[in-house]
Amino acid sequence: MSLYPMYARPRSVEEAVGLLAGLSSGAVVVAGGQELMPAVNSGTLMPEVFIDVAGIEALRGIDFNEGVLSIGALTVHRELQGNALVGEHLPLLANSASQVGGGWQVHNRGTIGGNIVAMHPLYDIAPSLLALEVELEIADESGVRTTAFADVLTDTRHGLGSDSLLVRVLARPQPSGSCWGYQKFKSTGGAYGSANAAAIVQLDGQSLSAVRLVVGAAAEKLEVIDLSHIVGKPWSEDVGRTIEAACREAISQPLSDQQGDAEWRRAMAGVVARRAVQQAINSQREEGAA
Amino acid sequence: MEDLLHMSALIQLRIDGELHELEVLPNATLLDVLRDEVGKKGTHMGCRTGHCGACTVMIDGKVAKSCITLAASLPRATITTIEGLQQDGEMGPIQQAFWDEAGLQCGYCAPGILLSTAELLADNHQPSAAEVDQALAGNLCRCTGYQSIKRAVHSACVRMYPDQETGIEEG
Numbered sequence: 215m216s217l218y219p220m221y222a223r224p225r226s227v228e229e230a231v232g233l234l235a236g237l238s239s240g241a242v243v244v245a246g247g248q249e250l251m252p253a254v255n256s257g258t259l260m261p262e263v264f265i266d267v268a269g270i271e272a273l274r275g276i277d278f279n280e281g282v283l284s285i286g287a288l289t290v291h292r293e294l295q296g297n298a299l300v301g302e303h304l305p306l307l308a309n310s311a312s313q314v315g316g317g318w319q320v321h322n323r324g325t326i327g328g329n330i331v332a333m334h335p336l337y338d339i340a341p342s343l344l345a346l347e348v349e350l351e352i353a354d355e356s357g358v359r360t361t362a363f364a365d366v367l368t369d370t371r372h373g374l375g376s377d378s379l380l381v382r383v384l385a386r387p388q389p390s391g392s393c394w395g396y397q398k399f400k401s402t403g404g405a406y407g408s409a410n411a412a413a414i415v416q417l418d419g420q421s422l423s424a425v426r427l428v429v430g431a432a433a434e435k436l437e438v439i440d441l442s443h444i445v446g447k448p449w450s451e452d453v454g455r456t457i458e459a460a461c462r463e464a465i466s467q468p469l470s471d472q473q474g475d476a477e478w479r480r481a482m483a484g485v486v487a488r489r490a491v492q493q494a495i496n497s498q499r500e501e502g503a504a
Numbered sequence: 505m506e507d508l509l510h511m512s513a514l515i516q517l518r519i520d521g522e523l524h525e526l527e528v529l530p531n532a533t534l535l536d537v538l539r540d541e542v543g544k545k546g547t548h549m550g551c552r553t554g555h556c557g558a559c560t561v562m563i564d565g566k567v568a569k570s571c572i573t574l575a576a577s578l579p580r581a582t583i584t585t586i587e588g589l590q591q592d593g594e595m596g597p598i599q600q601a602f603w604d605e606a607g608l609q610c611g612y613c614a615p616g617i618l619l620s621t622a623e624l625l626a627d628n629h630q631p632s633a634a635e636v637d638q639a640l641a642g643n644l645c646r647c648t649g650y651q652s653i654k655r656a657v658h659s660a661c662v663r664m665y666p667d668q669e670t671g672i673e674e675g
């Protein structure tokens with residue numbers, strides 16, 4: 215192995231996982247580079263081999279087959295915002311991609327795959343993907359496996375394992391008749407939220423018949439908030455307060471960083487969660503009124 | 505496996521209309537290649553973290569921050585830098601609009617802001633004020649307070665599409 219970094223541009227998934235298996239931990243997969251390159255520039259990351267996966271066709275494109283949307287790992291945030299299939303079946307994902315910071319420049323190059331694998335607690339896409347209960351198609355030398363997104367969420371960043379390649383994201387459409395909300399609360403003019411929440415809500419008349427709520431950016435790990443105790447109730451301020459309390463309780467180890475200190479983060483987690491559920495319900499009412 | 509590993513990459517970039525064949529190191533950024541290999545000093549370096557947007561160029565018509573773009577990952581691409589916005593040696597309409605409206609003071613951010621404006625106005629002939637904000641969200645300016653920049657985007661739009669009403673309120 216050379217002292218200088220090396221470059222590889224595999225043409226297929228097989229070539230890429232072969233490289234990953236043959237190389238030691240010094241190899242990194244590069245997709246859009248929007249997460250890696252700042253670290254390379256600052257010298258905190260010094261890869262021995264850059265494995266550029268942009269030439270692998272199997273990682274591209276969005277299609278809808280037998281009720282499943284299959285999104286290539288190289289799909290950039292801008293495509294998630296503008297793609298008709300994503301807009302129709304996964305509006306929550308399209309909206310959270312539009313709330314990624316860094317501007318069009320980052321939206322034009324940052325990929326869904328890089329966003330997932332980075333597993334950065336402040337990132338925007340993961341809360342929606344967990345709310346949507348997506349599955350991931352992951353390849354390594356032994357083949358391709360399909361795993362629930364929830365099962366690869368670990369508390370270490372970069373949690374896929376260094377010999378694996380994320381190939382596609384598989385999602386079922388948001389349930390028909392459901393509504394959704396995504397809230398990102400920023401305390402500064404910077405890119406990242408201090409607390410994010412994604413909600414998918416189903417209503418039966420006025421009452422909440424199902425709520426799937428995920429809170430991010432408030433703790434190292436995403437939290438799925440158990441709201442079984444509000445199911446069957448109509449929306450009220452009291453229900454809102456119950457959601458806030460459930461979040462405060464679930465976030466037992468809040469982050470404390472530039473985005474805000476721990477106690478405040480825990481409080482904001484509750485606020486964004488309540489707002490996301492409220493946003494979902496309001497959108498349904500507006501649709502009903504229209 | 506060894507035959508897949510390279511010490512450098514050969515890339516073909518059409519930069520502001522001119523074709524360049526370049527051999528780049530695996531960790532070289534597009535910013536460094538543009539400034540140091542090709543002499544495109546109009547592309548500015550402000551942070552190398554992806555936050556300021558001064559290094560913005562267009563890759564195949566889409567803006568990107570060249571400081572966080574791996575040059576090797578562009579085997580063939582068309583690049584537009586600020587220098588590519590001129591027309592026949594004169595300032596192009598976007599440049600002229602920023603000049604006339606004082607859309608820059610020190611000018612450090614300008615290369616990036618003008619390219620973000622160029623991508624916006626390429627497909628949107630009637631951007632709203634909110635759409636302008638969205639298009640410029642990845643570019644920081646420490647001098648102007650942004651108001652003259654928004655006037656300049658409006659003015660550029662009027663120059664490029666004189667027959668259209670723009671949605672941007674005049675400042």
Ligand SMILES: Cc1cc2nc3c(=O)[nH]c(=O)nc-3n(C[C@@H](O)[C@@H](O)[C@H](O)COP(=O)(O)OP(=O)(O)OC[C@H]3O[C@@H](n4cnc5c(N)ncnc54)[C@H](O)[C@@H]3O)c2cc1C
Pocket residue numbers: 242243244245246247248249250251252267287288313314315316317320323324325326327328329330331332336337338339372374378379380381405406407553554555572
């Ligand atoms: C200024 C700025 C602001 C930002 N703001 C936000 C924000 O507000 N919200 C947000 O969510 N994100 C934000 N980002 C992060 C942005 O980098 C991610 O959103 C982007 O999706 C990363 O994708 P990428 O393809 O560029 O990743 P890369 O940098 O290429 O890769 C990231 C990680 O994933 C690995 N990887 C990539 N693809 C694969 C794959 N297919 N299989 C296995 N491993 C893989 C890489 O090895 C690396 O470890 C911001 C970035 C910048 C520069």
Ligand code: FES
Pocket residue numbers: 548549550551552553554555556557558559560569570571572
């Ligand atoms: S120099 Fe590239 S974003 Fe600042």
Ligand code: FES
Pocket residue numbers: 607608609610611612613614644645646647648
């Ligand atoms: S004019 Fe000085 S930074 Fe924008």
